[in-house]
Amino acid sequence: MPPTLAFDVYGTLIDTHGLIPLLGEMAGEETAPVLSRIWREKQLEYSFRRALARDYVTFATCTRQALDYACATLGVRLTPAERDSLLERYRTLPAFPEVPGALARLQDSGARLYAFSNGTREAVEQLLRAAGIRDAFLDVVSVDAVSSFKPDPAVYAHFLAQAGARADRTWLVSGNPFDVLGADHAGWHTVWVQRDAAQVFDPWGHEPEQVVSDLNGLTRLATTWG
Template structure:
Protein backbone atom coordinates (compact mmCIF):
# COMPACT_ATOMS: atom_id res chain seq x y z
CA UNK A 1 0.00 0.00 0.00
CA UNK A 2 1.40 3.40 -0.98
CA UNK A 3 2.28 6.13 1.47
CA UNK A 4 1.68 9.86 1.37
CA UNK A 5 5.04 11.49 0.67
CA UNK A 6 5.71 15.14 1.52
CA UNK A 7 8.75 16.38 -0.38
CA UNK A 8 10.57 19.46 0.79
CA UNK A 9 11.68 21.48 -2.23
CA UNK A 10 14.58 23.87 -1.57
CA UNK A 11 17.75 21.90 -0.89
CA UNK A 12 15.99 18.54 -1.23
CA UNK A 13 14.74 18.38 -4.82
CA UNK A 14 16.06 21.76 -6.00
CA UNK A 15 19.75 22.68 -5.76
CA UNK A 16 19.86 26.12 -4.15
CA UNK A 17 23.66 26.34 -4.39
CA UNK A 18 23.52 26.44 -8.18
CA UNK A 19 22.76 30.16 -7.84
CA UNK A 20 26.53 30.54 -7.33
CA UNK A 21 27.00 30.05 -11.09
CA UNK A 22 25.16 33.31 -11.75
CA UNK A 23 27.03 35.11 -8.99
CA UNK A 24 30.44 33.92 -10.17
CA UNK A 25 30.43 36.12 -13.25
CA UNK A 26 29.91 39.17 -11.05
CA UNK A 27 31.90 38.50 -7.87
CA UNK A 28 34.28 35.66 -8.75
CA UNK A 29 35.48 33.31 -6.01
CA UNK A 30 33.24 34.96 -3.43
CA UNK A 31 30.19 33.48 -5.22
CA UNK A 32 29.85 30.20 -3.24
CA UNK A 33 30.40 32.07 0.03
CA UNK A 34 27.60 34.51 -0.73
CA UNK A 35 25.32 31.72 -2.00
CA UNK A 36 25.69 29.77 1.25
CA UNK A 37 25.27 32.86 3.42
CA UNK A 38 22.16 33.84 1.47
CA UNK A 39 20.54 30.46 2.03
CA UNK A 40 21.38 30.48 5.74
CA UNK A 41 20.08 34.01 6.24
CA UNK A 42 16.92 33.21 4.27
CA UNK A 43 16.13 30.39 6.69
CA UNK A 44 17.09 32.51 9.69
CA UNK A 45 14.56 35.11 8.62
CA UNK A 46 11.79 32.49 8.44
CA UNK A 47 12.66 31.31 11.96
CA UNK A 48 12.72 34.83 13.33
CA UNK A 49 9.48 35.83 11.66
CA UNK A 50 7.86 32.67 12.95
CA UNK A 51 8.87 33.43 16.53
CA UNK A 52 7.75 37.04 16.22
CA UNK A 53 4.44 36.20 14.58
CA UNK A 54 5.43 38.66 11.86
CA UNK A 55 4.82 36.60 8.73
CA UNK A 56 6.09 37.73 5.34
CA UNK A 57 6.17 35.24 2.50
CA UNK A 58 9.26 33.28 1.48
CA UNK A 59 9.92 35.50 -1.53
CA UNK A 60 10.19 38.51 0.78
CA UNK A 61 12.55 36.62 3.12
CA UNK A 62 14.68 35.62 0.14
CA UNK A 63 14.96 39.19 -1.15
CA UNK A 64 15.71 40.68 2.27
CA UNK A 65 18.31 38.00 2.99
CA UNK A 66 20.07 38.73 -0.29
CA UNK A 67 20.35 42.42 0.52
CA UNK A 68 21.68 41.74 4.00
CA UNK A 69 24.28 39.23 2.79
CA UNK A 70 25.50 41.49 0.01
CA UNK A 71 26.03 44.26 2.56
CA UNK A 72 27.73 41.83 4.96
CA UNK A 73 30.12 40.62 2.23
CA UNK A 74 30.75 44.09 0.84
CA UNK A 75 29.13 43.20 -2.49
CA UNK A 76 27.30 45.88 -4.49
CA UNK A 77 24.77 44.69 -7.04
CA UNK A 78 22.96 46.95 -9.46
CA UNK A 79 19.16 46.96 -9.40
CA UNK A 80 19.24 44.96 -12.63
CA UNK A 81 21.62 42.35 -11.20
CA UNK A 82 19.51 41.96 -8.07
CA UNK A 83 16.36 41.50 -10.14
CA UNK A 84 18.12 38.95 -12.37
CA UNK A 85 19.43 37.04 -9.38
CA UNK A 86 16.01 36.82 -7.75
CA UNK A 87 14.51 35.65 -11.03
CA UNK A 88 17.23 32.99 -11.38
CA UNK A 89 16.36 31.82 -7.87
CA UNK A 90 12.91 31.01 -9.23
CA UNK A 91 14.51 28.94 -12.00
CA UNK A 92 16.97 26.79 -10.08
CA UNK A 93 17.62 23.27 -11.42
CA UNK A 94 16.66 20.00 -9.80
CA UNK A 95 19.21 17.56 -8.47
CA UNK A 96 19.84 14.89 -11.10
CA UNK A 97 18.34 12.11 -8.99
CA UNK A 98 15.02 13.90 -8.44
CA UNK A 99 13.05 13.06 -11.60
CA UNK A 100 13.84 9.32 -11.79
CA UNK A 101 13.20 8.86 -8.07
CA UNK A 102 9.84 10.62 -8.23
CA UNK A 103 8.81 8.61 -11.29
CA UNK A 104 9.66 5.34 -9.54
CA UNK A 105 7.74 6.27 -6.41
CA UNK A 106 4.65 7.22 -8.39
CA UNK A 107 4.84 3.93 -10.24
CA UNK A 108 4.96 2.14 -6.88
CA UNK A 109 1.64 3.73 -5.90
CA UNK A 110 2.77 6.45 -3.50
CA UNK A 111 1.04 9.83 -3.34
CA UNK A 112 3.53 12.64 -3.95
CA UNK A 113 3.13 16.20 -2.65
CA UNK A 114 5.39 19.22 -2.84
CA UNK A 115 5.55 20.72 0.66
CA UNK A 116 7.39 24.00 0.98
CA UNK A 117 8.04 27.26 2.78
CA UNK A 118 7.70 28.86 -0.66
CA UNK A 119 4.42 30.18 -2.00
CA UNK A 120 2.42 27.83 -4.22
CA UNK A 121 2.93 30.18 -7.17
CA UNK A 122 6.70 30.35 -6.77
CA UNK A 123 7.09 26.64 -6.07
CA UNK A 124 4.87 25.77 -9.01
CA UNK A 125 7.02 27.87 -11.32
CA UNK A 126 10.22 26.40 -9.87
CA UNK A 127 9.01 22.83 -10.37
CA UNK A 128 7.75 23.61 -13.86
CA UNK A 129 11.10 25.08 -14.86
CA UNK A 130 12.89 22.05 -13.39
CA UNK A 131 10.60 19.64 -15.23
CA UNK A 132 9.11 18.14 -12.07
CA UNK A 133 5.69 19.75 -11.78
CA UNK A 134 3.62 16.89 -13.22
CA UNK A 135 5.03 14.39 -10.70
CA UNK A 136 3.02 15.83 -7.81
CA UNK A 137 -0.60 15.45 -6.80
CA UNK A 138 -0.58 18.93 -5.28
CA UNK A 139 1.57 21.70 -3.81
CA UNK A 140 1.06 22.45 -0.11
CA UNK A 141 2.54 25.78 0.96
CA UNK A 142 3.00 27.25 4.42
CA UNK A 143 1.76 30.50 2.92
CA UNK A 144 -1.77 29.10 3.17
CA UNK A 145 -1.67 29.48 6.96
CA UNK A 146 0.94 32.22 7.37
CA UNK A 147 3.70 30.50 9.33
CA UNK A 148 6.89 28.59 8.55
CA UNK A 149 8.45 25.22 9.14
CA UNK A 150 9.09 23.86 11.77
CA UNK A 151 5.94 25.27 13.40
CA UNK A 152 3.74 22.23 14.27
CA UNK A 153 0.77 23.93 12.61
CA UNK A 154 2.53 23.64 9.25
CA UNK A 155 2.74 19.85 9.41
CA UNK A 156 -0.78 19.52 10.76
CA UNK A 157 -1.93 21.68 7.85
CA UNK A 158 -0.16 19.36 5.42
CA UNK A 159 -1.86 16.29 6.91
CA UNK A 160 -5.25 17.95 6.66
CA UNK A 161 -4.71 19.09 3.07
CA UNK A 162 -3.41 15.69 1.99
CA UNK A 163 -6.11 13.83 3.91
CA UNK A 164 -3.50 11.59 5.49
CA UNK A 165 -2.65 10.27 8.96
CA UNK A 166 0.80 10.88 10.46
CA UNK A 167 1.76 7.21 10.54
CA UNK A 168 0.90 6.89 6.84
CA UNK A 169 2.88 9.98 5.87
CA UNK A 170 6.61 10.44 5.30
CA UNK A 171 8.43 13.75 5.03
CA UNK A 172 11.50 13.69 2.80
CA UNK A 173 13.83 16.60 3.49
CA UNK A 174 17.47 17.58 3.41
CA UNK A 175 16.90 19.98 6.32
CA UNK A 176 17.27 18.51 9.84
CA UNK A 177 15.01 21.19 11.37
CA UNK A 178 12.26 20.12 8.97
CA UNK A 179 12.70 16.44 9.86
CA UNK A 180 12.55 17.18 13.60
CA UNK A 181 9.46 19.36 13.08
CA UNK A 182 7.61 16.61 11.22
CA UNK A 183 8.52 13.99 13.81
CA UNK A 184 7.11 16.21 16.56
CA UNK A 185 3.62 15.68 15.12
CA UNK A 186 4.09 11.95 14.59
CA UNK A 187 5.03 11.86 10.91
CA UNK A 188 7.58 9.41 9.57
CA UNK A 189 10.71 11.06 8.21
CA UNK A 190 13.51 10.49 5.74
CA UNK A 191 16.56 12.73 6.07
CA UNK A 192 18.44 13.28 2.82
CA UNK A 193 22.08 13.65 3.89
CA UNK A 194 23.70 14.36 0.53
CA UNK A 195 27.07 15.25 2.06
CA UNK A 196 27.30 12.05 4.08
CA UNK A 197 28.62 13.97 7.08
CA UNK A 198 25.82 12.82 9.37
CA UNK A 199 25.56 16.30 10.86
CA UNK A 200 22.15 16.12 12.50
CA UNK A 201 20.95 18.15 15.48
CA UNK A 202 21.68 16.20 18.70
CA UNK A 203 18.20 16.57 20.17
CA UNK A 204 17.66 12.84 20.66
CA UNK A 205 15.22 12.76 17.74
CA UNK A 206 16.55 10.56 14.95
CA UNK A 207 15.00 10.35 11.47
CA UNK A 208 12.99 7.26 10.66
CA UNK A 209 15.56 6.68 7.91
CA UNK A 210 18.61 8.42 6.45
CA UNK A 211 19.65 8.32 2.80
CA UNK A 212 22.49 9.75 0.71
CA UNK A 213 20.45 10.08 -2.50
CA UNK A 214 16.83 9.98 -3.61
CA UNK A 215 17.29 6.71 -5.50
CA UNK A 216 17.45 4.97 -2.09
CA UNK A 217 13.87 5.94 -1.26
CA UNK A 218 12.23 3.06 -3.12
CA UNK A 219 14.04 0.48 -1.01
CA UNK A 220 13.16 2.22 2.23
CA UNK A 221 9.50 2.91 1.51
CA UNK A 222 8.78 -0.47 -0.09
Protein backbone atom coordinates in the same frame (compact mmCIF):
# COMPACT_ATOMS: atom_id res chain seq x y z
CA MET B 1 -4.51 3.77 2.73
CA PRO B 2 -1.32 4.13 0.64
CA PRO B 3 1.55 6.02 2.26
CA THR B 4 1.86 9.75 1.65
CA LEU B 5 5.28 11.18 0.83
CA ALA B 6 5.63 14.90 1.55
CA PHE B 7 8.69 16.26 -0.23
CA ASP B 8 10.37 19.40 0.94
CA VAL B 9 11.34 21.45 -2.10
CA TYR B 10 14.18 23.92 -1.47
CA GLY B 11 17.36 22.00 -0.66
CA THR B 12 15.73 18.59 -1.13
CA LEU B 13 14.39 18.49 -4.69
CA ILE B 14 15.81 21.82 -5.84
CA ASP B 15 19.44 22.92 -5.54
CA THR B 16 19.44 26.19 -3.58
CA HIS B 17 23.08 26.68 -4.54
CA GLY B 18 22.33 26.37 -8.23
CA LEU B 19 23.13 30.05 -8.83
CA ILE B 20 26.79 29.84 -7.79
CA PRO B 21 28.00 30.10 -11.42
CA LEU B 22 25.94 33.28 -11.90
CA LEU B 23 27.09 34.64 -8.54
CA GLY B 24 30.64 33.97 -9.67
CA GLU B 25 30.15 36.25 -12.67
CA MET B 26 28.79 39.01 -10.46
CA ALA B 27 30.86 38.68 -7.28
CA GLY B 28 33.89 36.61 -8.24
CA GLU B 29 34.45 32.85 -8.22
CA GLU B 30 35.99 32.76 -4.74
CA THR B 31 33.22 34.83 -3.17
CA ALA B 32 30.31 33.05 -4.87
CA PRO B 33 30.15 29.88 -2.69
CA VAL B 34 30.38 31.92 0.51
CA LEU B 35 27.75 34.35 -0.70
CA SER B 36 25.43 31.47 -1.64
CA ARG B 37 25.89 29.85 1.79
CA ILE B 38 25.17 33.03 3.74
CA TRP B 39 22.18 33.77 1.50
CA ARG B 40 20.66 30.37 2.22
CA GLU B 41 21.43 30.45 5.95
CA LYS B 42 19.88 33.89 6.38
CA GLN B 43 16.86 32.97 4.25
CA LEU B 44 16.05 30.16 6.67
CA GLU B 45 16.91 32.20 9.76
CA TYR B 46 14.54 34.94 8.67
CA SER B 47 11.74 32.41 8.17
CA PHE B 48 12.31 31.01 11.68
CA ARG B 49 12.38 34.45 13.27
CA ARG B 50 9.28 35.64 11.47
CA ALA B 51 7.35 32.51 12.40
CA LEU B 52 8.25 32.98 16.06
CA ALA B 53 7.41 36.69 16.01
CA ARG B 54 4.17 36.11 14.06
CA ASP B 55 5.48 38.65 11.56
CA TYR B 56 4.75 36.74 8.38
CA VAL B 57 5.97 37.70 4.94
CA THR B 58 6.33 35.38 1.97
CA PHE B 59 9.37 33.18 1.55
CA ALA B 60 10.30 35.28 -1.49
CA THR B 61 10.62 38.31 0.80
CA CYS B 62 12.86 36.33 3.17
CA THR B 63 14.93 35.34 0.14
CA ARG B 64 15.29 38.93 -1.09
CA GLN B 65 16.20 40.30 2.33
CA ALA B 66 18.70 37.47 2.89
CA LEU B 67 20.41 38.28 -0.41
CA ASP B 68 20.74 41.91 0.64
CA TYR B 69 22.21 40.81 3.98
CA ALA B 70 24.70 38.43 2.38
CA CYS B 71 25.90 41.08 -0.06
CA ALA B 72 26.26 43.67 2.69
CA THR B 73 28.20 41.21 4.87
CA LEU B 74 30.69 40.43 2.11
CA GLY B 75 30.85 43.93 0.66
CA VAL B 76 29.40 42.78 -2.66
CA ARG B 77 27.82 45.60 -4.66
CA LEU B 78 25.22 44.34 -7.10
CA THR B 79 23.60 46.59 -9.63
CA PRO B 80 19.80 46.74 -9.46
CA ALA B 81 19.70 44.72 -12.68
CA GLU B 82 21.99 42.03 -11.24
CA ARG B 83 19.93 41.80 -8.05
CA ASP B 84 16.71 41.49 -10.03
CA SER B 85 18.28 38.86 -12.25
CA LEU B 86 19.35 36.74 -9.28
CA LEU B 87 15.92 36.91 -7.67
CA GLU B 88 14.22 36.03 -10.95
CA ARG B 89 16.58 33.11 -11.55
CA TYR B 90 15.87 31.88 -8.02
CA ARG B 91 12.33 31.17 -9.25
CA THR B 92 13.72 28.62 -11.72
CA LEU B 93 16.50 26.92 -9.76
CA PRO B 94 17.52 23.49 -11.07
CA ALA B 95 16.52 20.15 -9.59
CA PHE B 96 19.27 17.87 -8.32
CA PRO B 97 20.30 15.51 -11.16
CA GLU B 98 18.73 12.28 -9.84
CA VAL B 99 15.39 13.84 -8.84
CA PRO B 100 13.30 13.41 -12.03
CA GLY B 101 14.12 9.73 -12.43
CA ALA B 102 13.71 8.92 -8.75
CA LEU B 103 10.32 10.63 -8.58
CA ALA B 104 9.13 8.71 -11.63
CA ARG B 105 10.05 5.42 -9.95
CA LEU B 106 8.37 6.45 -6.70
CA GLN B 107 5.16 7.21 -8.57
CA ASP B 108 5.14 3.56 -9.63
CA SER B 109 5.46 2.42 -5.98
CA GLY B 110 1.84 3.33 -5.23
CA ALA B 111 2.71 6.11 -2.76
CA ARG B 112 0.95 9.48 -2.87
CA LEU B 113 3.52 12.18 -3.69
CA TYR B 114 3.09 15.82 -2.61
CA ALA B 115 5.36 18.86 -2.67
CA PHE B 116 5.39 20.59 0.73
CA SER B 117 7.16 23.92 0.92
CA ASN B 118 7.84 27.21 2.64
CA GLY B 119 7.36 28.86 -0.73
CA THR B 120 4.03 30.17 -1.92
CA ARG B 121 1.99 27.87 -4.10
CA GLU B 122 2.58 30.04 -7.16
CA ALA B 123 6.35 30.13 -6.61
CA VAL B 124 6.60 26.38 -6.04
CA GLU B 125 4.42 25.57 -9.03
CA GLN B 126 6.72 27.67 -11.22
CA LEU B 127 9.83 26.12 -9.71
CA LEU B 128 8.65 22.54 -10.20
CA ARG B 129 7.46 23.17 -13.74
CA ALA B 130 10.76 24.82 -14.69
CA ALA B 131 12.58 21.76 -13.31
CA GLY B 132 10.28 19.42 -15.25
CA ILE B 133 8.98 17.57 -12.17
CA ARG B 134 5.56 19.08 -11.43
CA ASP B 135 3.68 16.11 -12.88
CA ALA B 136 5.21 13.80 -10.27
CA PHE B 137 3.04 15.32 -7.54
CA LEU B 138 -0.64 15.06 -6.77
CA ASP B 139 -0.59 18.61 -5.41
CA VAL B 140 1.50 21.39 -3.90
CA VAL B 141 0.92 22.27 -0.23
CA SER B 142 2.31 25.63 0.87
CA VAL B 143 2.76 27.01 4.39
CA ASP B 144 1.55 30.35 3.03
CA ALA B 145 -2.03 29.31 3.77
CA VAL B 146 -1.33 29.41 7.52
CA SER B 147 1.04 32.42 7.43
CA SER B 148 3.91 30.62 9.11
CA PHE B 149 6.95 28.54 8.26
CA LYS B 150 8.43 25.14 9.02
CA PRO B 151 8.94 23.83 11.69
CA ASP B 152 5.82 25.43 13.21
CA PRO B 153 3.51 22.50 14.16
CA ALA B 154 0.64 24.33 12.46
CA VAL B 155 2.15 23.79 9.01
CA TYR B 156 2.38 20.01 9.45
CA ALA B 157 -1.25 19.89 10.62
CA HIS B 158 -2.17 21.99 7.57
CA PHE B 159 -0.47 19.52 5.26
CA LEU B 160 -2.38 16.56 6.67
CA ALA B 161 -5.67 18.42 6.28
CA GLN B 162 -4.92 19.40 2.70
CA ALA B 163 -3.65 15.98 1.65
CA GLY B 164 -6.31 14.02 3.53
CA ALA B 165 -3.51 12.07 5.16
CA ARG B 166 -2.82 10.51 8.55
CA ALA B 167 0.36 11.34 10.44
CA ASP B 168 1.19 7.67 10.97
CA ARG B 169 0.97 7.05 7.21
CA THR B 170 2.90 10.15 6.15
CA TRP B 171 6.64 10.39 5.46
CA LEU B 172 8.46 13.68 5.29
CA VAL B 173 11.38 13.62 2.87
CA SER B 174 13.70 16.55 3.50
CA GLY B 175 17.30 17.61 3.27
CA ASN B 176 16.77 20.05 6.14
CA PRO B 177 17.24 18.70 9.68
CA PHE B 178 14.95 21.33 11.21
CA ASP B 179 12.16 20.12 8.92
CA VAL B 180 12.79 16.48 9.82
CA LEU B 181 12.62 17.33 13.52
CA GLY B 182 9.42 19.31 13.00
CA ALA B 183 7.75 16.40 11.24
CA ASP B 184 8.97 13.97 13.88
CA HIS B 185 7.44 16.18 16.57
CA ALA B 186 4.17 16.08 14.62
CA GLY B 187 4.14 12.26 14.66
CA TRP B 188 5.22 11.70 11.05
CA HIS B 189 7.73 9.22 9.69
CA THR B 190 10.92 10.89 8.46
CA VAL B 191 13.62 10.53 5.84
CA TRP B 192 16.64 12.82 5.91
CA VAL B 193 18.32 13.39 2.55
CA GLN B 194 21.94 13.90 3.61
CA ARG B 195 23.45 15.11 0.37
CA ASP B 196 26.66 16.23 2.08
CA ALA B 197 28.31 13.44 4.08
CA ALA B 198 29.93 16.09 6.31
CA GLN B 199 26.57 17.57 7.35
CA VAL B 200 25.68 16.85 10.98
CA PHE B 201 22.15 16.16 12.14
CA ASP B 202 21.06 18.25 15.13
CA PRO B 203 21.80 16.34 18.38
CA TRP B 204 18.33 16.76 19.89
CA GLY B 205 17.82 13.13 20.81
CA HIS B 206 15.50 12.49 17.86
CA GLU B 207 17.00 10.85 14.80
CA PRO B 208 15.46 10.48 11.34
CA GLU B 209 13.99 7.04 10.74
CA GLN B 210 15.87 6.71 7.47
CA VAL B 211 18.89 8.50 5.99
CA VAL B 212 19.65 8.52 2.27
CA SER B 213 22.34 10.33 0.29
CA ASP B 214 19.95 11.27 -2.51
CA LEU B 215 16.45 10.44 -3.77
CA ASN B 216 17.62 7.25 -5.43
CA GLY B 217 17.87 5.80 -1.94
CA LEU B 218 14.13 6.27 -1.48
CA THR B 219 13.25 3.68 -4.08
CA ARG B 220 15.12 1.10 -2.01
CA LEU B 221 12.98 2.01 1.01
CA ALA B 222 9.63 1.79 -0.76
CA THR B 223 8.88 -1.67 0.62
CA THR B 224 9.05 -0.32 4.20
CA TRP B 225 6.13 2.05 3.58
CA GLY B 226 3.62 -0.73 2.92
